[in-house]
Amino acid sequence: MSVADKTADWWRGAVIYQVYPRSFQDTNGDGLGDLKGITRRLPYIASLGVDAIWLSPFFKSPMADMGYDVADYCDVDPIFGTLADFDEMMTTAHGFGIKVVIDQVISHTSDVHPWFVESRSSRTNPKADWYVWANPKPDGTAPNNWLSIFGGPGWEWDGVRRQYYQHNFLTSQPDLNFHSAQVQDAVLATVKFWLDRGVDGFRLDTVNYYFCDKLLRDNPAHAPDESDAGLDAPDTNPYGMQNHLYDKTQPENIGFLQRFRALLNRYEARTAVGEVGDGARSLKTVAAYTGGGDKLHMCYTFDLLGPDFTATHIRSCVDAFQTSVADGWVCWAFSNHDVNRHVSRFAKTEAERPVVAKLAMSVLATLRGSICLYQGEELGLPEAELAFEDLRDPYGIRFWPAFKGRDGCRTPMPWEAAKAHAGFTGAQRSWLPVPYEQAALSVDTQENDPQSVLHHYRQTLEFRKSHPALLDGTMEFIGTNQDLLAFTRQKGSEKLLFVFNLTRKPAQFEPPARMVIGERLAMPGFEAVIGTGPIKLAALDAFCARVAG
Template sequence: MTTSILTADKDWWRGAVIYQIYPRSFQDSNGDGIGDLKGITARLSHVAELGADAIWISPFFTSPMRDFGYDVSDYCDVDPIFGTLGDFDALIAEAHRLGIRVMIDLVISHTSSDHPWFRESQSSRDNAKADWYVWSDPKPDGTPPNNWLSIFGGSAWQWHPGRMQYFLHNFLTTQPDLNLHNPEVQDAVLDATRFWLKRGVDGFRLDTINFYFHDRKLRDNPALAPERRNANTAPAVNPYNFQEHLYDKNQPENLAFLKRFRAVLDEFPAIAAVGEVGDSQRGLEIVGEYTSGGDKMHMCYAFEFLAPERPTPVTVAEVLHAFAAAAPEGWACWAFSNHDVVRHVSRWGAGVEDTDGFAKLYASVLMSLRGSICIYEGEELALPEAEIAFEDLQDPYGIEFWPEFKGRDGCRTPMVWEGNNPNGGFSTAEKTWLPVPTEHLSRAVDRQKGAQGSVMEHYRTFLAFRKTQPVLAKGEIRFLPVTGNVLAFTRTQGEDKLLCLFNMGETMERSALPPGDWTVLSGHGLAGNLEGGIVELPAWGGFIARHV
């Protein structure tokens, strides 16, 4: 029997460091060129050594893989390409032995069109599951019932000749939206949630949480003024940004369902959930609604730090102030990279000479903010976005909008473990599902592990430092006036108070130490010097001190 070193701490998620694993690309154990659950289990020691508290595994459920697992055809089984339920049980056991909690990606806004529920629903207008998806008659001229758009391009409605109706799909046409207005559908997805809780998962990341409900009246979305459009939810070339999404998502009925979902979680000890809020106009407002009252989501993350623009000291403070105003009872979960956006080293670091210094500084900022954080696999290596040739593309999103938008494959390439291996130690296959970029090999784990000054060692150093400073995990935050490129704030918990200064620029900065007695802290891997009450911060430097 495997022994777990985890405790039943209901508050474990608050300030947790969550390492996101994209299972297709983490480690291939059987040589087919695709990562799998056994591969994850074999590499969990890397996550433990890094210092993460939990992992979030992107979907591994049975799926036709048209959207690579985000199109589920069986909520209660593992797709054969990833392994078996037994492999998942072994993964849970090993993670818990290492002190790592396991969160899995739950996709309940839609299913695959291959799901038995949809196959039955599409068969007639009067079968037992006829109302389990969002069906509507066409307008008298045969066109879709309204103007709603799919994030993946075109109308959000797909004609079905069998039912002589349209069905709603916010993503691919093969991803029909579930009708969560139907209590039976809610019961079914909650039963699937319990299935995984009984297998020992510690929590969930809820995909597209604000897409669960649609407007029953199917009203048209209004147009959005050009000056209000941005590309945080969809790429700039996508007309999805032209609408104000009042009716196809963000519906008030979701609050009651989230309470039902939370009640299921509370049937089990020490479970947590983080919701992905995909909305450019009302993101933080929705986060506030979904995390209020202690009876819905534990935490949510919006897209503010997944945006194309590099954060500055001013914008970092603005985002956290906006979060505090929108969600005074809520808890944030911040991420700079994930499986859907250009890796932040490339997204924000274009033109930066010292890529490693830039990556270390931004990692330190992320790990010092009030909230929990997500680290995306390969982020700790400062992997840049990969350039993928059109003929190698797998992502239907990128294929649809190529070449103006190249899709998400550039951030999904395989993890690199060994610099001298053509496949980076990810797989023994002749061809991997996405190519391993040659330029990533020099940043492989074995090239950085134990190497003084490497980005990976900085992540390990700062995370170890963070564990010795509980105030960084759970303390309050107060921003100080911005001078130059210096981000300055204090973190306070009880009598404990830290000062954090980060130079988010490429030139030397000087910052006056605030009044009071301060003890300079070391062990965090950042460069900064105190001289006569003035802190000197080299490019991408930082400084942390404790008030005494």
């Protein structure tokens, strides 16, 4: 049992492994991953030393947006299995001491959800105001200038109601109207369904998108050098040209999150992590959503999901969070299902990918906060290069060729190098191809290599667990005159110094005069040395020691 399991606050400092069910393991030969596949691979997940898994949506859905368009919040889509399969998976996970966190996509539904079918049927039905409906302007155009992240206007005309409905994403993903108390009650009832089933927590998709401005005011334009695209969007996406003051992040959201937390508090040791995409305001939003102990337990932003892997950037993001968020908690990640894999973003050459993968993991594991790992990053998987005809992501198809979408990070997990589709499926065709360069990094190949990225992840997570200061200790940066990331982590009498050289040239670090370097700790994979002078780091190197002062 991990350290994080010993208290009701197991989530604080926890390591959460994100599973994208469609791409994890297929057991029925249809080319798509399923819940039984997750159950089959839980021994592997447990071997990593993680505390929890986060499952991307597996609910009943027409799959226009790969399950983020939910048609039934309380049932499993047949392509993934059944509720019984989910229960078996969860029981098995709990048997390994692994918590189960599930995605909740409640800012919008599918347009085939029964709620929307009824809402669009007339302007007088019981659910008429369950979605954001508005009359056209006198000239027939949309009510305002709001845009969709997936391209084009954020409004779609409905001929039955002769009104527009709002959609922040696809036109088939209408936005719920959280200004309606009935909508809030209905949404919370679906959350209670899964709490009663025993899930340990929720990842709240687009958590700051629940409410829009009641007056439907136009968004102002962004300054030319700013962007608020949220996702890893191309510069050509006009969504980033607006300052999104009115179509998301409204003050009423605080009250709903308090209701959400009150429901969770009726159950033992449950948690919620919110996804905040709010441009330059993200940290302010995180502070509002996690402060006070009566809303979300933690949030994550897109701050570390971009191309910048430098000491200056990481320090700036973490320092800004620690300054802005007094009593909240953060969840850090370098990769997820919406952005290019970080090995491809951070590494400058193919040869340095495994080195960068190991270094990035060590940095992530030592930051103050909880951390999310995305399936396959423990193998050092690069972003897959796919042909247009192989794409399934509507976002990528919409913006091709300026942006290739999210399929490149969603390709199937490579388990066995010698098998077709790297052991992901026995079907003739997989839903997305498994490129050769990913198959070559398969689990079975890396299990036999003591120096592999996979073994480094395991060793690093074990190192993290063995030092309480890394779970929830304080963090203090040390100023340097070089591009080095240096900080201490402390809890009780344990104080650790970490120095990371993220550059491609050797560097030296001179500890502060008051600091006394004690026992050097063997942080997995690194060989920085210290003698009577400064700490000497090779390119892409790291150092750790116990310190005093």
